[in-house]
Amino acid sequence: MSADPILAPHRSIRMFRAEPLAEGTIERLVAEAQRAPTDATGQMYSFVRVLDRARRRRIAELSGDQQHVLDAAEFLVACADLHRLERVLELDGRAPGEYPATGLHFAVIDATLATQRLIDAAEAIGLGTVCIGGILNGVEELIDLLVLPRGVLPLFGLCVGWPGEEPVARPRVALASVLHADTYHELTPEAAAADVAAMAAITRSGDWSSVLARYFAVGGTMEEREPALRRALERQGFAWQ
Amino acid sequence: MSADPILAPHRSIRMFRAEPLAEGTIERLVAEAQRAPTDATGQMYSFVRVLDRARRRRIAELSGDQQHVLDAAEFLVACADLHRLERVLELDGRAPGEYPATGLHFAVIDATLATQRLIDAAEAIGLGTVCIGGILNGVEELIDLLVLPRGVLPLFGLCVGWPGEEPVARPRVALASVLHADTYHELTPEAAAADVAAMAAITRSGDWSSVLARYFAVGGTMEEREPALRRALERQGFAWQ
Numbered sequence: 487m488s489a490d491p492i493l494a495p496h497r498s499i500r501m502f503r504a505e506p507l508a509e510g511t512i513e514r515l516v517a518e519a520q521r522a523p524t525d526a527t528g529q530m531y532s533f534v535r536v537l538d539r540a541r542r543r544r545i546a547e548l549s550g551d552q553q554h555v556l557d558a559a560e561f562l563v564a565c566a567d568l569h570r571l572e573r574v575l576e577l578d579g580r581a582p583g584e585y586p587a588t589g590l591h592f593a594v595i596d597a598t599l600a601t602q603r604l605i606d607a608a609e610a611i612g613l614g615t616v617c618i619g620g621i622l623n624g625v626e627e628l629i630d631l632l633v634l635p636r637g638v639l640p641l642f643g644l645c646v647g648w649p650g651e652e653p654v655a656r657p658r659v660a661l662a663s664v665l666h667a668d669t670y671h672e673l674t675p676e677a678a679a680a681d682v683a684a685m686a687a688i689t690r691s692g693d694w695s696s697v698l699a700r701y702f703a704v705g706g707t708m709e710e711r712e713p714a715l716r717r718a719l720e721r722q723g724f725a726w727q
Numbered sequence: 728m729s730a731d732p733i734l735a736p737h738r739s740i741r742m743f744r745a746e747p748l749a750e751g752t753i754e755r756l757v758a759e760a761q762r763a764p765t766d767a768t769g770q771m772y773s774f775v776r777v778l779d780r781a782r783r784r785r786i787a788e789l790s791g792d793q794q795h796v797l798d799a800a801e802f803l804v805a806c807a808d809l810h811r812l813e814r815v816l817e818l819d820g821r822a823p824g825e826y827p828a829t830g831l832h833f834a835v836i837d838a839t840l841a842t843q844r845l846i847d848a849a850e851a852i853g854l855g856t857v858c859i860g861g862i863l864n865g866v867e868e869l870i871d872l873l874v875l876p877r878g879v880l881p882l883f884g885l886c887v888g889w890p891g892e893e894p895v896a897r898p899r900v901a902l903a904s905v906l907h908a909d910t911y912h913e914l915t916p917e918a919a920a921a922d923v924a925a926m927a928a929i930t931r932s933g934d935w936s937s938v939l940a941r942y943f944a945v946g947g948t949m950e951e952r953e954p955a956l957r958r959a960l961e962r963q964g965f966a967w968q
Contacts, residue, residue, distance in 0.1 A: 491759065492755070492848040493844065516902055521732075521734075521736065521737045523737065523857070523858045525858070526938075527926065527935065527938055527939070529900055533905060541909060568943075570900075570914055574919050574939060577920075578940075580940050582944060584953075585943075585953045587956045588950075589949060591835070592949070595860075598836050598840055599842070599843045600905075602839070602843035602844055602847070603737070603846075615764075616764070617840075619833065631910075632907075632911055635913070658762070664757065664761060664770065664773050664774060664811075665753075665757050665773075667776050668778055668779050669872075669873055669874040670773065670775060670879060682815060695815060698769065698815060701767040702769065702812055702816060703822060704822045704823070704825075705824065706824050708767075708826035708829045708830060709824040709826050709829075711826070711829045712826045715832060
């Protein structure tokens with residue numbers, strides 16, 4: 487797969503130059519984000535731009551002391567948002583329905599489509615970005631900090647700024663592992679071993695499986711995050727029995 | 728917000744020319760998708776490329792008789808996928824944890840980031856795309872059709888092909904409605920009215936609120952989709968109490 491790349495190459499930037507973006511850049515990027523596809527014309531997302539330094543510092547701490555959250559010129563929190571459209575309905579005298587699973591599905595997708603379009607636009611003009619999944623470590627306090635109403639769920643953070651490093655692109659699994667023809671094909675042991683070998687360069691230890699284990703095995707980060715995220719989903723109206 | 732656009736303008740294409748993509752195009756686009764950010768190096772997504780005509784026809788029917796699902800040169804189903812990485816762990820003798828909410832969160836985000844990057848790349852080379860949320864209308868049969876194992880959830884379909892129409896870009900709500908500074912600001916009645924007016928052009932009736940109501944009010948499409956999606960989430964391992 488050595489075809490010419492089409493978009494600016496993505497690599498997550500974790501060291502930023504101390505230089506603000508030109509006036510209006512964030513607005514220009516959010517306008518690009520708004521052009522992303524949206525289900526049912528709903529535009530089920532919001533971006534919270536964190537300008538206040540104390541609030542930014544607290545989010546950096548909550549996310550596991552990530553210095554780039556503080557250093558990036560801009561920091562956005564991408565949120566799934568059903569609240570805004572339900573308010574449009576209510577102001578028009580209509581009652582929103584009850585669809586926590588379906589609402590979560592489409593709002594997370596809408597918000598993420600918009601954010602990736604923002605990332606592609608930012609990288610096209612030479613900016614660097616990194617997504618911060620770690621905001622989930624403090625998701626309940628984050629909801630308070632950003633004063634998010636019911637119907638709004640923070641998904642991930644996004645640092646945007648001028649790159650202060652030029653990291654090499656990190657490896658990925660084989661294209662054949664992610665692309666299936668007509669029906670899902672099971673990863674063979676040989677293909678899994680090839681993916682583990684290809685991904686070795688992403689790790690310090692040289693063992694991708696141990697990196698995955700730190701997150702996804704019993705006792706890993708994903709399990710640690712689970713109780714708080716469930717409480718947050720309940721509180722924000724995205725839980726069902 | 729009349730700043731110059733950065734990326735190719737997105738507009739959903741629902742009429743495609745009967746012309747295949749050049750050999751290798753889908754692989755090139757999926758390679759671009761793979762460059763998208765991914766949480767925890769997990770790459771929690773799969774694309775199922777639907778080549779078989781009968782299977783494609785059934786998906787078009789399930790999605791509400793959407794002719795473009797049949798007519799587009801290519802049709803992909805974007806899936807959240809925790810199964811593949813859990814298989815890597817298991818082949819290495821490790822036990823995956825239990826994190827249905829957190830897994831759903833990150834896998835939907837990962838899959839959607841990758842798909843939007845694919846869309847941006849496709850549009851950059853002149854192709855047209857449209858996302859098909861309607862696959863959720865038949866989500867349980869779709870899981871059977873694509874033989875998706877537990878841990879894999881179909882999110883939405885994506886048509887890719889040569890545009891056979893040149894629609895005008897559809898309107899969006901005001902930038903100020905989706906961009907918040909430090910804390911979430913409630914949409915004022917005036918701002919809501921302005922958004923409804925701006926969005927009128929997206930509708931046949933001229934009334935965006937009634938379009939929203941068809942999906943999001945009591946008795947709307949979102950509520951209709953809810954029971955099947957909940958069952959699919961349960962079956963695929965993404966439900967919790």
